[in-house]
Amino acid sequence: KGDYDFIKSNVEDNLELVSKKDDNGRILLHWASLSGNVKLVGYLLEKGSSVDATDDTECTPLILAASAGRKEIVKLLISNGANVNHTTNQGHSSLQYSCSKGWDEIVQILLDNSADINIVDIRGATPLHRAASKGNLAIVKILLKCKDKLKIDRPDNYGNTALHLACEEDR
Structure with missing residues (x-):
């Protein structure tokens, strides 16, 4: 789920970590959104993390959150301007994933x-x-x-x- 205090401490020491990509092109916001860590997602957004950052498959934090059933993260990302109609390189959107996975509230x-x-x-x-x-x-x-x-x-x-x-x- 991501250790909030550990990540916050590291980000405070090096703000560039907010936008640093891993081998899959994902930033911290992708992983926090996928894991459902609302506090960490909020913090990363406050620190300037791009709400519509894409990984190597054009997947955004919103698509990951919707696919994983993270309702509170979905609401938080949308309230911060996430593009609800963004699609991956396969054309999959957050709505398509949530329909496929059975997340009716999302x-x-x-x-x-x-x-x-x-x-x-x-x-x-x-x-x-x-x-x-x-x-x-x-x-x-x-x-x-x-x-x-x-x-x-x-x-x-x-x-x-x-x-x-x-x-x-x-x-």
């Missing part, structure tokens, strides 16, 4: 903060495709409530709609 937070409900990855899959293929019924229902925006019959690059994927996976 899905709602992202939608409430203008996440693109129809965003597609490199395979043409939308958040609805991801939720349906995983059998995440609660999330499918959340997405369906956005019927004015949702492109429910949009096929992926292979011609599959979310309904096709749900049936194929016996969901």
